[in-house]
Amino acid sequence: MRLPPLLPTLTLLALLGPVLAGLWGTLRAAVGHLPELGMQGPSLAPVTALVEWPGLWAAVRLSLVTGGLATLSSLLIVTALIAGWNGTRPFRMMVRVLSPLLSVPHAAAAFGLLFLIQPSGWVIRALSPWLTGWERPPDLLLVQDPMGLALTLGLIVKEVPFLLLISLAALAQTQGAERMRIAAALGYGRSAGWLFSVFPALYSRIRLPVYVVLAYSMSVVDMALILGPSTPPTLSVQILRWMGDPDLTLRSLASAAALLQLTLVLMALLAWHGAEHLVARLSRRLITSGRRWQRDRWLRFGVVSLAMLCVTMVLFGLLGLTLWSFAAGWRFPEALPDALSPSSWIRHGPIALKTLGTTFAIALAATGLALVLTLGCLETEERRHLAVTERAMWLLYLPLLVPQTAFLPGLQTLLLGVGADRSLWAVVFAHLVFVLPYLRLSLEGPFKDWDARQGRIAAALGASPNRIFFCLRLPMLLGAILTAIALGVAVSIGQYLPTLLIGGGRVQTLTTEAVALAAGGDRRAIGVFALLQTAAALLPFALALWMPKAIWHNRKDMHHG
Amino acid sequence: MKRVLPLAFVLAPFAAWADPDPAHWSTVTATAQGQTVYWHAWGGSTATNDFIAWVGDRVEEDFGITLTHVKLESTSDAVNRVLAEKTSGQDDDGAVDLIWINGANFAAMKQADMLFGPYAEALPNWQFADTEGKTLQHDFTVPTEGFESPWAMAQVVFMYDTADLAAPLGSMPQILAWAKAHPGRFTYPQPPDFLGTTFLKQALVDLADDTTALAAPLREEEYAEITAPLWAFLDELTPLLWREGRAYPQTGPRQLQLMNDDEIDLAISFSPGEASTAIANFQLPESVRTFVLDKGTIGNASFVAIPYNSGSKEASMVVANFLMSPEAQLHAQDPDVLGYGTILDMTKLPVEDRAAFRTLDLGVATLSPEDLGPVQPEPHPSWMTRIAEDWVKRYGVAN
Numbered sequence: 003m004r005l006p007p008l009l010p011t012l013t014l015l016a017l018l019g020p021v022l023a024g025l026w027g028t029l030r031a032a033v034g035h036l037p038e039l040g041m042q043g044p045s046l047a048p049v050t051a052l053v054e055w056p057g058l059w060a061a062v063r064l065s066l067v068t069g070g071l072a073t074l075s076s077l078l079i080v081t082a083l084i085a086g087w088n089g090t091r092p093f094r095m096m097v098r099v100l101s102p103l104l105s106v107p108h109a110a111a112a113f114g115l116l117f118l119i120q121p122s123g124w125v126i127r128a129l130s131p132w133l134t135g136w137e138r139p140p141d142l143l144l145v146q147d148p149m150g151l152a153l154t155l156g157l158i159v160k161e162v163p164f165l166l167l168i169s170l171a172a173l174a175q176t177q178g179a180e181r182m183r184i185a186a187a188l189g190y191g192r193s194a195g196w197l198f199s200v201f202p203a204l205y206s207r208i209r210l211p212v213y214v215v216l217a218y219s220m221s222v223v224d225m226a227l228i229l230g231p232s233t234p235p236t237l238s239v240q241i242l243r244w245m246g247d248p249d250l251t252l253r254s255l256a257s258a259a260a261l262l263q264l265t266l267v268l269m270a271l272l273a274w275h276g277a278e279h280l281v282a283r284l285s286r287r288l289i290t291s292g293r294r295w296q297r298d299r300w301l302r303f304g305v306v307s308l309a310m311l312c313v314t315m316v317l318f319g320l321l322g323l324t325l326w327s328f329a330a331g332w333r334f335p336e337a338l339p340d341a342l343s344p345s346s347w348i349r350h351g352p353i354a355l356k357t358l359g360t361t362f363a364i365a366l367a368a369t370g371l372a373l374v375l376t377l378g379c380l381e382t383e384e385r386r387h388l389a390v391t392e393r394a395m396w397l398l399y400l401p402l403l404v405p406q407t408a409f410l411p412g413l414q415t416l417l418l419g420v421g422a423d424r425s426l427w428a429v430v431f432a433h434l435v436f437v438l439p440y441l442r443l444s445l446e447g448p449f450k451d452w453d454a455r456q457g458r459i460a461a462a463l464g465a466s467p468n469r470i471f472f473c474l475r476l477p478m479l480l481g482a483i484l485t486a487i488a489l490g491v492a493v494s495i496g497q498y499l500p501t502l503l504i505g506g507g508r509v510q511t512l513t514t515e516a517v518a519l520a521a522g523g524d525r526r527a528i529g530v531f532a533l534l535q536t537a538a539a540l541l542p543f544a545l546a547l548w549m550p551k552a553i554w555h556n557r558k559d560m561h562h563g
Numbered sequence: 564m565k566r567v568l569p570l571a572f573v574l575a576p577f578a579a580w581a582d583p584d585p586a587h588w589s590t591v592t593a594t595a596q597g598q599t600v601y602w603h604a605w606g607g608s609t610a611t612n613d614f615i616a617w618v619g620d621r622v623e624e625d626f627g628i629t630l631t632h633v634k635l636e637s638t639s640d641a642v643n644r645v646l647a648e649k650t651s652g653q654d655d656d657g658a659v660d661l662i663w664i665n666g667a668n669f670a671a672m673k674q675a676d677m678l679f680g681p682y683a684e685a686l687p688n689w690q691f692a693d694t695e696g697k698t699l700q701h702d703f704t705v706p707t708e709g710f711e712s713p714w715a716m717a718q719v720v721f722m723y724d725t726a727d728l729a730a731p732l733g734s735m736p737q738i739l740a741w742a743k744a745h746p747g748r749f750t751y752p753q754p755p756d757f758l759g760t761t762f763l764k765q766a767l768v769d770l771a772d773d774t775t776a777l778a779a780p781l782r783e784e785e786y787a788e789i790t791a792p793l794w795a796f797l798d799e800l801t802p803l804l805w806r807e808g809r810a811y812p813q814t815g816p817r818q819l820q821l822m823n824d825d826e827i828d829l830a831i832s833f834s835p836g837e838a839s840t841a842i843a844n845f846q847l848p849e850s851v852r853t854f855v856l857d858k859g860t861i862g863n864a865s866f867v868a869i870p871y872n873s874g875s876k877e878a879s880m881v882v883a884n885f886l887m888s889p890e891a892q893l894h895a896q897d898p899d900v901l902g903y904g905t906i907l908d909m910t911k912l913p914v915e916d917r918a919a920f921r922t923l924d925l926g927v928a929t930l931s932p933e934d935l936g937p938v939q940p941e942p943h944p945s946w947m948t949r950i951a952e953d954w955v956k957r958y959g960v961a962n
Contacts, residue, residue, distance in 0.1 A: 523819070
């Protein structure tokens with residue numbers, strides 16, 4: 003029996019349907035056509051209003067600078083780290099510490115960082131008043147700074163683990179060790195040898211994820227609400243503000259701004275692409291210069307300190323939040339609370355637990371759907387010998403490249419028109435758009451690496467293709483599948499904007515609650531929610547590590563999936 | 564038949580769209596059983612969230628109503644929602660069953676016929692409401708006409724840390740003079756935040772010689788003249804603010820954290836009991852007290868309203884009525900809970916309820932009703948909207 007091409011079609015529909023529909027809705031609203039709200043277009047009024055908004059230039063500059071700087075810095079750190087340390091013991095340790103950071107939700111990481119670096123934060127507390135002489139927090143713009151540096155820092159600490167893990171996955175396909183041996187034989191230093199011989203091969207494989215980081219960093223909302231400036235905010239935050247204004251004509255203004263956001267991201271991607279060529283040309287010149295760069299200790303130790311700093315900041319941020327959630331009185335400049343008390347957990351715990359249920363229900367539903375679609379696609383492609391082209395990969399990445407603020411407002415308006423928003427299922431399908439690409443990225447490698455000869459042996463013994471798929475291939479891929487599920491759940495738990503906009507306020511998850519609380523600034527409540535959010539995202543990963551061992555306790559060779 | 568017929572006439576207009584009638588309270592409570600109320604209320608204050616959760620427990624217990632608090636970032640989200648539903652023709656079982664609402668949002672919804680009612684003055688607990696002494700029938704000068712029911716009294720007070728600021732400041736010019744001597748120690752929530760806008764209104768009212776124009780809708784020809792003292796004041800004050808006015812707390816409660824961190828010494832609040840409650844929750848140091856301005860401060864009632872397309876109007880009315888009950892009012896006034904002022908008239912209450920209110924300890928930082936002084940009326944909502952807009956143009960995009 004042959005599977006119908008139903009699953010690939012459904013997958014494409016689930017991936018692209020919401021994005022395209024949302025963009026269409028945004029475009030319509032941007033030209034002033036919003037029949038659901040009684041506005042008939044087309045008109046240029048929204049665009050004119052956007053141009054006349056006095057904060058436009060600053061908001062645009064913020065999006066470009068924070069997004070560009072965060073992406074560039076993260077990529078440089080990751081590249082230099084792999085170049086200098088790949089294959090060493092410290093590197094393996096580093097990877098082990100950085101990997102869990104991937105699943106720490108952006109909002110939680112941002113809260114932790116906020117408490118660490120603000121003028122009344124932990125770093126200054128630890129140094130005051132004995133070193134700084136400050137009895138009171140200094141009046142400094144360390145967070146919410148107009149340049150968006152705090153926001154950039156927040157993005158870097160989250161994007162470094164992401165790019166590192168993506169790079170490691172891709173590194174396996176680059177024959178890095180062989181290339182390095184040749185470079186070493188020619189007398190190149192470790193970092194330079196890697197950069198010249200392996201990096202080009204690696205970069206072509208991680209190009210799309212880098213673009214994703216750029217698009218995401220330029221349009222992030224939750225982190226920008228917590229760490230970004232407010233006079234004016236980034237363009238994406240301003241879009242959200244306009245979406246929530248009582249004056250409904252501002253919805254069309256928000257949509258015009260969303261189109262601008264999309265244009266900015268596209269331009270930035272083009273510029274980045276152009277810069278790739280430039281870097282390539284410059285590097286060729288460096289390579290032909292003949293220098294060997296054997297002394298690279300400063301680079302190696304510099305970058306490892308930077309990476310350690312990223313880890314430390316996130317970990318200490320989370321530790322600070324933990325302390326706050328148990329703190330009784332805790333004033334500046336005390337480095338530790340006066341006393342510990344469970345009262346914050348007693349106060350906020352029950353509500354948080356209720357939200358935890360919804361959070362997991364959405365995450366599991368979206369991940370379950372995505373898993374069926376992804377495995378179905380992979381199997382269909384294999385049975386029908388369909389090769390996935392580079393262009394198809396772009397389609398897969400599309401929902402991650404189009405800024406959320408560009409298509410979700412339009413999607414919300416469209417769903418509202420047919421009365422289908424604010425249901426749990428609408429939110430699940432909105433999450434599916436973002437879970438699907440990650441599941442595919444996570445499963446594709448292990449699925450294709452499975453030794454097909456085992457299937458042939460099974461077929462020779464009389465097993466049907468379906469039996470081979472369900473009874474042989476899937477069980478052997480258990481570890482990879484569980485890791486993919488954990489990733490999908492983590493992605494879903496971290497979603498802020500889709501839940502907020504599509505859920506219309508009725509669907510509350512740990513993330514929407516935590517960001518809503520952020521406005522109130524109650525660090526104890528934020529601590530409770532951010533910790534639960536982090537735990538919820540980490541738990542599936544722990545389960546994914548433990549479950550293969552438990553399930554295959556009598557099959558030792560299956561313990562690693 | 565004779566008895567039924569007039570009743571049928573009375574009910575006829577209601578029957579046309581099958582809306583419940585609060586005059587038949589037993590029918591209302593019976594129908595309310597098992598309904599779910601989505602109460603859209605601002606969710607940025609943990610104290611309020613806890614109070615709403617308590618209300619949910621109580622109405623579940625007594626009436627079998629499920630109350631869900633939809634935590635809004637801004638009340639306008641809920642207004643938007645109802646408006647969008649009305650425009651798209653979703654006239655029953657809308658997303659919103661009950662809204663915590665005030666001022667401009669109420670005026671907009673009432674004008675656009677988006678509210679169910681009148682119901683408020685037919686609720687059983689209305690008999691205890693202090694309609695004489697408190698502004699329960701006007702919301703920002705707009706007559707409520709029973710389309711929203713009150714549940715708390717609010718009045719502007721300033722919270723100050725006595726460890727850093729010795730004596731209360733009696734007027735806006737005095738606040739400015741103090742800020743000059745102590746730059747960086749004062750801020751207010753960033754307009755268009757509700758409390759931030761309230762600070763602007765309070766400054767406007769305090770600085771104006773004559774406030775009569777503020778009671779009527781804004782007229783363009785007077786606007787520049789009346790607001791000139793406000794902008795002059797803000798031009799001087801802004802560089803003296805926390806972070807030199809380059810960043811602002813985004814909401815009222817955010818100021819508590821700043822005060823607790825000793826970043827600021829003075830903050831505005833719209834709830835006379837907020838400081839005491841925050842001290843009890845470790846959110847403020849014990850040295851914080853409150854003051855009002857010499858000429859008095861702005862005050863109003865907080866209301867709840869029911870959208871025209873709510874699918875649980877009965878249960879929403881039961882919740883609105885419960886909010887006005889002596890039990891809920893006493894709980895809300897407890898500084899360990901909310902510390903909100905009551906809307907009830909003590910002389911109308913049964914003896915034991917009155918005694919309970921009298922013995923309630925208002926908390927260290929709460930002014931007594933006498934010390935709260937005269938309540939100034941809110942300006943017409945059109946002033947608030949316009950001033951918030953102009954503030955954003957002048958100071959909100961300055962970086």
